[in-house]
Amino acid sequence: MKNSRRLSIMAILTVSLIGAPLLSLNAASPPPSPSNPYGGIVVDPLGPNETILVISKGKVVKKLSLNDLQKLKPTEISIYEPFVRARQKFTVVKLSSLFNLAGIKSTDKVSTIALNDYVYANLASSFINANGYLAFKRNGSSIPYDQGGPIRIVYPDKSRWAKFLDPWNWSLKRISAK
Numbered sequence: 001m002k003n004s005r006r007l008s009i010m011a012i013l014t015v016s017l018i019g020a021p022l023l024s025l026n027a028a029s030p031p032p033s034p035s036n037p038y039g040g041i042v043v044d045p046l047g048p049n050e051t052i053l054v055i056s057k058g059k060v061v062k063k064l065s066l067n068d069l070q071k072l073k074p075t076e077i078s079i080y081e082p083f084v085r086a087r088q089k090f091t092v093v094k095l096s097s098l099f100n101l102a103g104i105k106s107t108d109k110v111s112t113i114a115l116n117d118y119v120y121a122n123l124a125s126s127f128i129n130a131n132g133y134l135a136f137k138r139n140g141s142s143i144p145y146d147q148g149g150p151i152r153i154v155y156p157d158k159s160r161w162a163k164f165l166d167p168w169n170w171s172l173k174r175i176s177a178k
Contacts, residue, residue, distance in 0.1 A: 055102040057177040062101050069136050072097055079156050091137035096128045108177040112169040120167050130161040
């Protein structure tokens with residue numbers, strides 16, 4: 001059953017990634033509930049060497065796995081998570097470090113794209129000035145797909161975007177810049 005669930009979600013993701021506009025994780029997902037404010041379906045996590053994030057600018061394309069993220073000197077932050085209205089600990093990497101990997105400059109327009117094709121775009125400097133992070137663990141464990149994982153963007157309590165929820169992109173698949 002574990003493999004069939006992984007194959008099913010990979011089929012959904014594959015179709016979603018190649019541009020089928022009518023299919024998305026949210027379309028197939030139940031609505032949020034008090035126990036899971038993100039909605040979503042339960043999906044097995046990716047392996048530690050599978051690509052979890054693609055960062056690109058022009059011809060520069062970086063494909064990162066969980067193991068790659070671990071090598072980027074992650075830290076742990078405790079934040080008030082507005083979607084569950086509770087304090088949580090996340091293992092994170094600064095977005096500025098990820099931008100540097102792909103040569104993204106502060107004046108570049110950055111788009112963050114989720115698995116369900118939700119896009120938030122702004123200048124790289126705005127993400128940096130808001131002290132944005134890419135989270136890949138919550139409370140020491142992988143973040144499930146149905147709870148905004150496996151990777152997501154978060155902001156600390158004192159960030160100017162702590163309560164501006166548009167840039168809190170969950171289930172991130174890609175960061176691209178122009």
